[in-house]
Amino acid sequence: MLAVMNGTVSRSVTAKALAVLGTFDPGHTRRTLSEIATAAELPPSTTHRLVAELVAWEGLTRGADGRYEIGRRIWLLGSLSALSRELRAIALPFMQDLSATTGENVHIAVLDGDRALYIDRISGRRAVPVVSRPGARLPLHATGVGKVLLAHGDDGLRERTLRSLPRLTPLTVVEPGRLQRQLQQIRERGYATTHEEMTAGSSSLAVPVFDRDGRVVAALGLVTASTRRELIRLVPAVQLAGRGVSRMLGSTR
Incomplete structure:
Protein backbone atom coordinates (compact mmCIF):
# COMPACT_ATOMS: atom_id res chain seq x y z
CA MET A 1 0.00 0.00 0.00
CA LEU A 2 3.07 2.20 -0.35
CA ALA A 3 4.12 3.65 -3.68
CA VAL A 4 7.35 5.42 -4.62
CA MET A 5 6.78 8.67 -6.50
CA ASN A 6 9.63 11.00 -7.46
CA GLY A 7 11.87 9.33 -4.94
CA THR A 8 9.40 9.71 -2.04
CA VAL A 9 7.14 7.15 -0.41
CA SER A 10 3.40 7.82 -0.82
CA ARG A 11 0.59 5.96 0.90
CA SER A 12 -2.21 4.55 -1.25
CA VAL A 13 -5.81 5.66 -0.85
CA THR A 14 -6.55 2.37 0.89
CA ALA A 15 -3.71 2.92 3.35
CA LYS A 16 -4.96 6.43 4.09
CA ALA A 17 -8.52 5.24 4.68
CA LEU A 18 -7.23 2.52 7.01
CA ALA A 19 -5.14 5.13 8.81
CA VAL A 20 -8.31 7.16 9.41
CA LEU A 21 -10.12 4.14 10.86
CA GLY A 22 -7.02 3.23 12.85
CA ALA A 39 -3.54 11.09 14.49
CA ALA A 40 -3.57 9.70 10.94
CA GLU A 41 -0.82 12.09 9.85
CA LEU A 60 -18.17 6.32 10.33
CA THR A 61 -21.04 8.32 11.81
CA ARG A 62 -21.07 12.01 12.72
CA GLY A 63 -22.64 13.05 16.00
CA ALA A 64 -24.60 16.22 16.71
CA ASP A 65 -21.48 17.73 18.28
CA GLY A 66 -19.47 17.22 15.09
CA ARG A 67 -17.38 14.33 16.40
CA TYR A 68 -17.04 11.11 14.48
CA GLU A 69 -17.25 7.51 15.67
CA ILE A 70 -17.19 4.04 14.15
CA GLY A 71 -20.36 3.34 12.16
CA ARG A 72 -22.77 0.47 11.65
CA ARG A 73 -21.10 -0.92 8.52
CA ILE A 74 -17.93 -1.66 10.47
CA TRP A 75 -20.04 -3.54 13.02
CA LEU A 76 -21.69 -5.56 10.27
CA LEU A 77 -18.26 -6.66 9.12
CA GLY A 78 -17.19 -7.26 12.71
CA SER A 79 -20.26 -9.43 13.27
CA LEU A 80 -18.68 -11.91 10.88
CA SER A 81 -15.72 -12.35 13.24
CA ALA A 82 -15.33 -15.55 15.23
CA LEU A 83 -15.79 -13.71 18.57
CA SER A 84 -19.07 -12.06 17.55
CA ARG A 85 -20.40 -15.26 16.04
CA GLU A 86 -19.48 -17.13 19.21
CA LEU A 87 -21.31 -14.67 21.48
CA ARG A 88 -24.45 -14.71 19.35
CA ALA A 89 -24.41 -18.51 18.98
CA ILE A 90 -23.90 -19.02 22.72
CA ALA A 91 -26.56 -16.49 23.72
CA ILE A 108 -28.21 -8.76 23.64
CA ALA A 109 -25.94 -5.74 23.17
CA VAL A 110 -22.28 -4.82 23.40
CA LEU A 111 -20.50 -1.53 23.93
CA ASP A 112 -19.71 0.26 20.67
CA GLY A 113 -17.99 3.55 21.33
CA ASP A 114 -20.40 5.51 23.51
CA ARG A 115 -23.49 3.55 22.44
CA ALA A 116 -25.13 0.18 23.00
CA LEU A 117 -24.88 -1.90 19.84
CA TYR A 118 -27.59 -4.55 19.54
CA ILE A 119 -26.17 -7.73 18.01
CA ASP A 120 -29.23 -9.98 18.21
CA ARG A 121 -32.93 -9.94 19.14
CA ILE A 122 -35.71 -12.46 19.66
CA SER A 123 -39.27 -11.17 19.23
CA GLY A 124 -41.72 -12.51 21.81
CA ARG A 125 -45.33 -13.47 21.28
CA ARG A 126 -46.49 -10.64 23.57
CA ALA A 127 -43.84 -8.23 22.39
CA VAL A 128 -44.36 -4.49 22.29
CA PRO A 129 -42.91 -2.44 19.39
CA VAL A 130 -39.27 -1.61 20.07
CA VAL A 131 -36.53 0.40 18.39
CA SER A 132 -33.84 -2.16 19.12
CA ARG A 133 -32.80 -4.38 16.21
CA PRO A 134 -29.56 -6.10 15.20
CA GLY A 135 -27.14 -3.36 14.19
CA ALA A 136 -29.00 -0.57 16.02
CA ARG A 137 -26.92 1.73 18.23
CA LEU A 138 -28.89 3.33 21.07
CA PRO A 139 -27.97 5.69 23.92
CA LEU A 140 -26.45 4.14 27.02
CA HIS A 141 -28.31 6.31 29.52
CA ALA A 142 -31.83 5.49 28.27
CA THR A 143 -31.77 1.71 27.77
CA GLY A 144 -31.52 -1.19 30.19
CA VAL A 145 -28.63 -2.88 28.37
CA ALA A 151 -22.23 0.95 34.92
CA HIS A 152 -19.45 -1.52 34.19
CA GLY A 153 -17.55 0.69 31.73
CA ASP A 154 -14.49 2.78 32.46
CA ASP A 155 -14.45 6.19 34.10
CA GLY A 156 -13.85 7.95 30.78
CA LEU A 157 -16.98 6.44 29.28
CA ARG A 158 -19.11 7.55 32.23
CA GLU A 159 -17.63 11.04 32.21
CA PRO A 170 -40.44 12.88 29.47
CA LEU A 171 -39.10 10.13 31.77
CA THR A 172 -35.53 9.92 30.46
CA VAL A 173 -33.02 10.38 33.28
CA VAL A 174 -31.04 13.50 32.37
CA GLU A 175 -29.71 14.52 35.80
CA PRO A 176 -26.05 13.41 36.12
CA GLY A 177 -26.27 12.90 39.88
CA ARG A 178 -29.35 10.74 39.63
CA LEU A 179 -27.85 8.62 36.85
CA GLN A 180 -24.64 8.15 38.84
CA ARG A 181 -26.66 6.82 41.77
CA GLN A 182 -28.50 4.44 39.44
CA LEU A 183 -25.21 3.13 38.04
CA GLN A 184 -23.94 2.43 41.55
CA GLN A 185 -27.14 0.52 42.32
CA ILE A 186 -26.75 -1.50 39.11
CA ARG A 187 -23.26 -2.60 40.12
CA GLU A 188 -24.50 -3.53 43.60
CA ARG A 189 -27.69 -5.41 42.72
CA GLY A 190 -26.62 -6.90 39.38
CA TYR A 191 -29.35 -5.61 37.06
CA ALA A 192 -30.69 -2.43 35.49
CA THR A 193 -34.22 -1.23 34.79
CA THR A 194 -35.76 1.59 32.79
CA HIS A 195 -39.31 2.92 32.70
CA GLU A 196 -40.35 4.64 29.47
CA GLU A 197 -36.95 6.31 29.15
CA MET A 198 -36.29 5.29 25.53
CA THR A 199 -39.82 4.70 24.26
CA ALA A 200 -43.15 5.71 25.79
CA GLY A 201 -45.08 2.69 27.03
CA SER A 202 -42.07 0.37 27.30
CA SER A 203 -39.92 -0.67 30.24
CA SER A 204 -36.73 -2.73 30.17
CA LEU A 205 -34.64 -4.98 32.38
CA ALA A 206 -31.04 -6.05 31.71
CA VAL A 207 -28.16 -7.96 33.32
CA PRO A 208 -24.42 -8.15 32.59
CA VAL A 209 -22.72 -10.97 30.71
CA PHE A 210 -19.21 -11.83 31.96
CA ASP A 211 -16.30 -13.54 30.20
CA ARG A 212 -13.76 -15.92 31.74
CA ASP A 213 -11.70 -12.97 33.00
CA GLY A 214 -14.64 -11.46 34.86
CA ARG A 215 -15.09 -8.61 32.40
CA VAL A 216 -18.54 -7.45 31.29
CA VAL A 217 -18.54 -8.12 27.55
CA ALA A 218 -22.27 -7.74 26.86
CA ALA A 219 -25.66 -7.04 28.39
CA LEU A 220 -28.71 -9.27 28.05
CA GLY A 221 -32.15 -7.78 28.50
CA LEU A 222 -35.82 -7.72 27.67
CA VAL A 223 -38.46 -5.09 26.96
CA THR A 224 -42.05 -5.24 28.16
CA LEU A 234 -38.79 -10.91 35.87
CA VAL A 235 -35.36 -10.38 37.47
CA PRO A 236 -34.72 -14.06 38.38
CA ALA A 237 -35.50 -15.27 34.86
CA VAL A 238 -33.28 -12.65 33.19
CA GLN A 239 -30.45 -13.25 35.66
CA LEU A 240 -30.66 -17.01 35.02
CA ALA A 241 -30.29 -16.41 31.28
CA GLY A 242 -27.41 -13.98 31.83
CA ARG A 243 -25.57 -16.44 34.07
CA GLY A 244 -26.08 -19.19 31.51
CA VAL A 245 -24.44 -17.13 28.75
CA SER A 246 -21.64 -16.08 31.10
CA ARG A 247 -20.89 -19.69 32.10
CA MET A 248 -20.71 -20.71 28.44
CA LEU A 249 -18.14 -17.92 27.97
CA GLY A 250 -16.06 -19.40 30.78
CA SER A 251 -17.14 -17.13 33.62
CA THR A 252 -17.22 -18.56 37.16
CA ARG A 253 -19.31 -15.71 38.56
Missing part, protein backbone atom coordinates in the same frame (compact mmCIF):
# COMPACT_ATOMS: atom_id res chain seq x y z
CA THR A 23 -7.22 6.47 14.83
CA PHE A 24 -10.17 5.02 16.75
CA ASP A 25 -9.49 2.76 19.69
CA PRO A 26 -10.97 2.10 23.18
CA GLY A 27 -9.35 5.27 24.46
CA HIS A 28 -10.43 7.38 21.48
CA THR A 29 -13.93 6.33 20.45
CA ARG A 30 -15.01 9.79 19.26
CA ARG A 31 -12.82 12.26 17.39
CA THR A 32 -13.06 15.61 15.63
CA LEU A 33 -11.94 15.96 12.05
CA SER A 34 -8.76 17.75 13.11
CA GLU A 35 -7.99 15.05 15.68
CA ILE A 36 -8.36 12.38 13.00
CA ALA A 37 -6.07 14.30 10.63
CA THR A 38 -3.39 14.70 13.30
CA LEU A 42 -2.85 13.28 6.88
CA PRO A 43 -3.55 16.75 5.44
CA PRO A 44 -6.90 18.23 6.56
CA SER A 45 -8.22 18.29 2.99
CA THR A 46 -7.42 14.61 2.45
CA THR A 47 -8.90 13.70 5.82
CA HIS A 48 -12.09 15.63 5.06
CA ARG A 49 -12.55 13.77 1.77
CA LEU A 50 -11.87 10.33 3.22
CA VAL A 51 -14.06 10.90 6.26
CA ALA A 52 -16.93 12.10 4.04
CA GLU A 53 -16.64 8.93 1.94
CA LEU A 54 -16.54 6.74 5.07
CA VAL A 55 -19.64 8.48 6.45
CA ALA A 56 -21.48 7.92 3.17
CA TRP A 57 -20.47 4.23 3.35
CA GLU A 58 -21.60 4.11 7.03
CA GLY A 59 -18.12 3.20 8.16
CA LEU A 92 -29.26 -17.58 21.27
CA PRO A 93 -30.62 -20.64 23.15
CA PHE A 94 -30.82 -18.69 26.40
CA MET A 95 -32.51 -15.77 24.66
CA GLN A 96 -35.02 -18.12 23.03
CA ASP A 97 -35.82 -19.75 26.38
CA LEU A 98 -36.23 -16.37 28.08
CA SER A 99 -38.49 -15.07 25.32
CA ALA A 100 -40.58 -18.27 25.39
CA THR A 101 -40.92 -18.05 29.17
CA THR A 102 -41.83 -14.36 29.35
CA GLY A 103 -43.34 -13.74 25.91
CA GLU A 104 -41.25 -10.58 25.62
CA ASN A 105 -38.65 -9.15 23.24
CA VAL A 106 -35.20 -10.31 24.33
CA HIS A 107 -31.96 -8.80 23.04
CA GLY A 146 -26.99 0.51 27.93
CA LYS A 147 -27.10 1.27 31.64
CA VAL A 148 -25.52 -2.11 32.41
CA LEU A 149 -22.68 -1.44 29.96
CA LEU A 150 -22.28 2.09 31.29
CA ARG A 160 -18.38 11.50 28.50
CA THR A 161 -21.90 10.14 28.88
CA LEU A 162 -22.72 12.27 31.91
CA ARG A 163 -21.71 15.41 30.01
CA SER A 164 -24.49 14.85 27.48
CA LEU A 165 -27.78 13.25 28.54
CA PRO A 166 -30.38 14.05 25.88
CA ARG A 167 -34.02 13.74 26.89
CA LEU A 168 -35.70 11.15 24.65
CA THR A 169 -39.01 10.94 26.52
CA ALA A 225 -45.11 -2.99 28.17
CA SER A 226 -44.97 -0.63 31.14
CA THR A 227 -48.53 -1.54 32.14
CA ARG A 228 -48.14 -5.31 31.80
CA ARG A 229 -46.24 -6.39 34.91
CA GLU A 230 -43.73 -5.39 37.56
CA LEU A 231 -40.20 -5.74 36.24
CA ILE A 232 -38.92 -6.99 39.57
CA ARG A 233 -40.82 -10.25 39.03
Whole structure:
Protein backbone atom coordinates (compact mmCIF):
# COMPACT_ATOMS: atom_id res chain seq x y z
CA MET A 1 0.00 0.00 0.00
CA LEU A 2 3.07 2.20 -0.35
CA ALA A 3 4.12 3.65 -3.68
CA VAL A 4 7.35 5.42 -4.62
CA MET A 5 6.78 8.67 -6.50
CA ASN A 6 9.63 11.00 -7.46
CA GLY A 7 11.87 9.33 -4.94
CA THR A 8 9.40 9.71 -2.04
CA VAL A 9 7.14 7.15 -0.41
CA SER A 10 3.40 7.82 -0.82
CA ARG A 11 0.59 5.96 0.90
CA SER A 12 -2.21 4.55 -1.25
CA VAL A 13 -5.81 5.66 -0.85
CA THR A 14 -6.55 2.37 0.89
CA ALA A 15 -3.71 2.92 3.35
CA LYS A 16 -4.96 6.43 4.09
CA ALA A 17 -8.52 5.24 4.68
CA LEU A 18 -7.23 2.52 7.01
CA ALA A 19 -5.14 5.13 8.81
CA VAL A 20 -8.31 7.16 9.41
CA LEU A 21 -10.12 4.14 10.86
CA GLY A 22 -7.02 3.23 12.85
CA THR A 23 -7.22 6.47 14.83
CA PHE A 24 -10.17 5.02 16.75
CA ASP A 25 -9.49 2.76 19.69
CA PRO A 26 -10.97 2.10 23.18
CA GLY A 27 -9.35 5.27 24.46
CA HIS A 28 -10.43 7.38 21.48
CA THR A 29 -13.93 6.33 20.45
CA ARG A 30 -15.01 9.79 19.26
CA ARG A 31 -12.82 12.26 17.39
CA THR A 32 -13.06 15.61 15.63
CA LEU A 33 -11.94 15.96 12.05
CA SER A 34 -8.76 17.75 13.11
CA GLU A 35 -7.99 15.05 15.68
CA ILE A 36 -8.36 12.38 13.00
CA ALA A 37 -6.07 14.30 10.63
CA THR A 38 -3.39 14.70 13.30
CA ALA A 39 -3.54 11.09 14.49
CA ALA A 40 -3.57 9.70 10.94
CA GLU A 41 -0.82 12.09 9.85
CA LEU A 42 -2.85 13.28 6.88
CA PRO A 43 -3.55 16.75 5.44
CA PRO A 44 -6.90 18.23 6.56
CA SER A 45 -8.22 18.29 2.99
CA THR A 46 -7.42 14.61 2.45
CA THR A 47 -8.90 13.70 5.82
CA HIS A 48 -12.09 15.63 5.06
CA ARG A 49 -12.55 13.77 1.77
CA LEU A 50 -11.87 10.33 3.22
CA VAL A 51 -14.06 10.90 6.26
CA ALA A 52 -16.93 12.10 4.04
CA GLU A 53 -16.64 8.93 1.94
CA LEU A 54 -16.54 6.74 5.07
CA VAL A 55 -19.64 8.48 6.45
CA ALA A 56 -21.48 7.92 3.17
CA TRP A 57 -20.47 4.23 3.35
CA GLU A 58 -21.60 4.11 7.03
CA GLY A 59 -18.12 3.20 8.16
CA LEU A 60 -18.17 6.32 10.33
CA THR A 61 -21.04 8.32 11.81
CA ARG A 62 -21.07 12.01 12.72
CA GLY A 63 -22.64 13.05 16.00
CA ALA A 64 -24.60 16.22 16.71
CA ASP A 65 -21.48 17.73 18.28
CA GLY A 66 -19.47 17.22 15.09
CA ARG A 67 -17.38 14.33 16.40
CA TYR A 68 -17.04 11.11 14.48
CA GLU A 69 -17.25 7.51 15.67
CA ILE A 70 -17.19 4.04 14.15
CA GLY A 71 -20.36 3.34 12.16
CA ARG A 72 -22.77 0.47 11.65
CA ARG A 73 -21.10 -0.92 8.52
CA ILE A 74 -17.93 -1.66 10.47
CA TRP A 75 -20.04 -3.54 13.02
CA LEU A 76 -21.69 -5.56 10.27
CA LEU A 77 -18.26 -6.66 9.12
CA GLY A 78 -17.19 -7.26 12.71
CA SER A 79 -20.26 -9.43 13.27
CA LEU A 80 -18.68 -11.91 10.88
CA SER A 81 -15.72 -12.35 13.24
CA ALA A 82 -15.33 -15.55 15.23
CA LEU A 83 -15.79 -13.71 18.57
CA SER A 84 -19.07 -12.06 17.55
CA ARG A 85 -20.40 -15.26 16.04
CA GLU A 86 -19.48 -17.13 19.21
CA LEU A 87 -21.31 -14.67 21.48
CA ARG A 88 -24.45 -14.71 19.35
CA ALA A 89 -24.41 -18.51 18.98
CA ILE A 90 -23.90 -19.02 22.72
CA ALA A 91 -26.56 -16.49 23.72
CA LEU A 92 -29.26 -17.58 21.27
CA PRO A 93 -30.62 -20.64 23.15
CA PHE A 94 -30.82 -18.69 26.40
CA MET A 95 -32.51 -15.77 24.66
CA GLN A 96 -35.02 -18.12 23.03
CA ASP A 97 -35.82 -19.75 26.38
CA LEU A 98 -36.23 -16.37 28.08
CA SER A 99 -38.49 -15.07 25.32
CA ALA A 100 -40.58 -18.27 25.39
CA THR A 101 -40.92 -18.05 29.17
CA THR A 102 -41.83 -14.36 29.35
CA GLY A 103 -43.34 -13.74 25.91
CA GLU A 104 -41.25 -10.58 25.62
CA ASN A 105 -38.65 -9.15 23.24
CA VAL A 106 -35.20 -10.31 24.33
CA HIS A 107 -31.96 -8.80 23.04
CA ILE A 108 -28.21 -8.76 23.64
CA ALA A 109 -25.94 -5.74 23.17
CA VAL A 110 -22.28 -4.82 23.40
CA LEU A 111 -20.50 -1.53 23.93
CA ASP A 112 -19.71 0.26 20.67
CA GLY A 113 -17.99 3.55 21.33
CA ASP A 114 -20.40 5.51 23.51
CA ARG A 115 -23.49 3.55 22.44
CA ALA A 116 -25.13 0.18 23.00
CA LEU A 117 -24.88 -1.90 19.84
CA TYR A 118 -27.59 -4.55 19.54
CA ILE A 119 -26.17 -7.73 18.01
CA ASP A 120 -29.23 -9.98 18.21
CA ARG A 121 -32.93 -9.94 19.14
CA ILE A 122 -35.71 -12.46 19.66
CA SER A 123 -39.27 -11.17 19.23
CA GLY A 124 -41.72 -12.51 21.81
CA ARG A 125 -45.33 -13.47 21.28
CA ARG A 126 -46.49 -10.64 23.57
CA ALA A 127 -43.84 -8.23 22.39
CA VAL A 128 -44.36 -4.49 22.29
CA PRO A 129 -42.91 -2.44 19.39
CA VAL A 130 -39.27 -1.61 20.07
CA VAL A 131 -36.53 0.40 18.39
CA SER A 132 -33.84 -2.16 19.12
CA ARG A 133 -32.80 -4.38 16.21
CA PRO A 134 -29.56 -6.10 15.20
CA GLY A 135 -27.14 -3.36 14.19
CA ALA A 136 -29.00 -0.57 16.02
CA ARG A 137 -26.92 1.73 18.23
CA LEU A 138 -28.89 3.33 21.07
CA PRO A 139 -27.97 5.69 23.92
CA LEU A 140 -26.45 4.14 27.02
CA HIS A 141 -28.31 6.31 29.52
CA ALA A 142 -31.83 5.49 28.27
CA THR A 143 -31.77 1.71 27.77
CA GLY A 144 -31.52 -1.19 30.19
CA VAL A 145 -28.63 -2.88 28.37
CA GLY A 146 -26.99 0.51 27.93
CA LYS A 147 -27.10 1.27 31.64
CA VAL A 148 -25.52 -2.11 32.41
CA LEU A 149 -22.68 -1.44 29.96
CA LEU A 150 -22.28 2.09 31.29
CA ALA A 151 -22.23 0.95 34.92
CA HIS A 152 -19.45 -1.52 34.19
CA GLY A 153 -17.55 0.69 31.73
CA ASP A 154 -14.49 2.78 32.46
CA ASP A 155 -14.45 6.19 34.10
CA GLY A 156 -13.85 7.95 30.78
CA LEU A 157 -16.98 6.44 29.28
CA ARG A 158 -19.11 7.55 32.23
CA GLU A 159 -17.63 11.04 32.21
CA ARG A 160 -18.38 11.50 28.50
CA THR A 161 -21.90 10.14 28.88
CA LEU A 162 -22.72 12.27 31.91
CA ARG A 163 -21.71 15.41 30.01
CA SER A 164 -24.49 14.85 27.48
CA LEU A 165 -27.78 13.25 28.54
CA PRO A 166 -30.38 14.05 25.88
CA ARG A 167 -34.02 13.74 26.89
CA LEU A 168 -35.70 11.15 24.65
CA THR A 169 -39.01 10.94 26.52
CA PRO A 170 -40.44 12.88 29.47
CA LEU A 171 -39.10 10.13 31.77
CA THR A 172 -35.53 9.92 30.46
CA VAL A 173 -33.02 10.38 33.28
CA VAL A 174 -31.04 13.50 32.37
CA GLU A 175 -29.71 14.52 35.80
CA PRO A 176 -26.05 13.41 36.12
CA GLY A 177 -26.27 12.90 39.88
CA ARG A 178 -29.35 10.74 39.63
CA LEU A 179 -27.85 8.62 36.85
CA GLN A 180 -24.64 8.15 38.84
CA ARG A 181 -26.66 6.82 41.77
CA GLN A 182 -28.50 4.44 39.44
CA LEU A 183 -25.21 3.13 38.04
CA GLN A 184 -23.94 2.43 41.55
CA GLN A 185 -27.14 0.52 42.32
CA ILE A 186 -26.75 -1.50 39.11
CA ARG A 187 -23.26 -2.60 40.12
CA GLU A 188 -24.50 -3.53 43.60
CA ARG A 189 -27.69 -5.41 42.72
CA GLY A 190 -26.62 -6.90 39.38
CA TYR A 191 -29.35 -5.61 37.06
CA ALA A 192 -30.69 -2.43 35.49
CA THR A 193 -34.22 -1.23 34.79
CA THR A 194 -35.76 1.59 32.79
CA HIS A 195 -39.31 2.92 32.70
CA GLU A 196 -40.35 4.64 29.47
CA GLU A 197 -36.95 6.31 29.15
CA MET A 198 -36.29 5.29 25.53
CA THR A 199 -39.82 4.70 24.26
CA ALA A 200 -43.15 5.71 25.79
CA GLY A 201 -45.08 2.69 27.03
CA SER A 202 -42.07 0.37 27.30
CA SER A 203 -39.92 -0.67 30.24
CA SER A 204 -36.73 -2.73 30.17
CA LEU A 205 -34.64 -4.98 32.38
CA ALA A 206 -31.04 -6.05 31.71
CA VAL A 207 -28.16 -7.96 33.32
CA PRO A 208 -24.42 -8.15 32.59
CA VAL A 209 -22.72 -10.97 30.71
CA PHE A 210 -19.21 -11.83 31.96
CA ASP A 211 -16.30 -13.54 30.20
CA ARG A 212 -13.76 -15.92 31.74
CA ASP A 213 -11.70 -12.97 33.00
CA GLY A 214 -14.64 -11.46 34.86
CA ARG A 215 -15.09 -8.61 32.40
CA VAL A 216 -18.54 -7.45 31.29
CA VAL A 217 -18.54 -8.12 27.55
CA ALA A 218 -22.27 -7.74 26.86
CA ALA A 219 -25.66 -7.04 28.39
CA LEU A 220 -28.71 -9.27 28.05
CA GLY A 221 -32.15 -7.78 28.50
CA LEU A 222 -35.82 -7.72 27.67
CA VAL A 223 -38.46 -5.09 26.96
CA THR A 224 -42.05 -5.24 28.16
CA ALA A 225 -45.11 -2.99 28.17
CA SER A 226 -44.97 -0.63 31.14
CA THR A 227 -48.53 -1.54 32.14
CA ARG A 228 -48.14 -5.31 31.80
CA ARG A 229 -46.24 -6.39 34.91
CA GLU A 230 -43.73 -5.39 37.56
CA LEU A 231 -40.20 -5.74 36.24
CA ILE A 232 -38.92 -6.99 39.57
CA ARG A 233 -40.82 -10.25 39.03
CA LEU A 234 -38.79 -10.91 35.87
CA VAL A 235 -35.36 -10.38 37.47
CA PRO A 236 -34.72 -14.06 38.38
CA ALA A 237 -35.50 -15.27 34.86
CA VAL A 238 -33.28 -12.65 33.19
CA GLN A 239 -30.45 -13.25 35.66
CA LEU A 240 -30.66 -17.01 35.02
CA ALA A 241 -30.29 -16.41 31.28
CA GLY A 242 -27.41 -13.98 31.83
CA ARG A 243 -25.57 -16.44 34.07
CA GLY A 244 -26.08 -19.19 31.51
CA VAL A 245 -24.44 -17.13 28.75
CA SER A 246 -21.64 -16.08 31.10
CA ARG A 247 -20.89 -19.69 32.10
CA MET A 248 -20.71 -20.71 28.44
CA LEU A 249 -18.14 -17.92 27.97
CA GLY A 250 -16.06 -19.40 30.78
CA SER A 251 -17.14 -17.13 33.62
CA THR A 252 -17.22 -18.56 37.16
CA ARG A 253 -19.31 -15.71 38.56
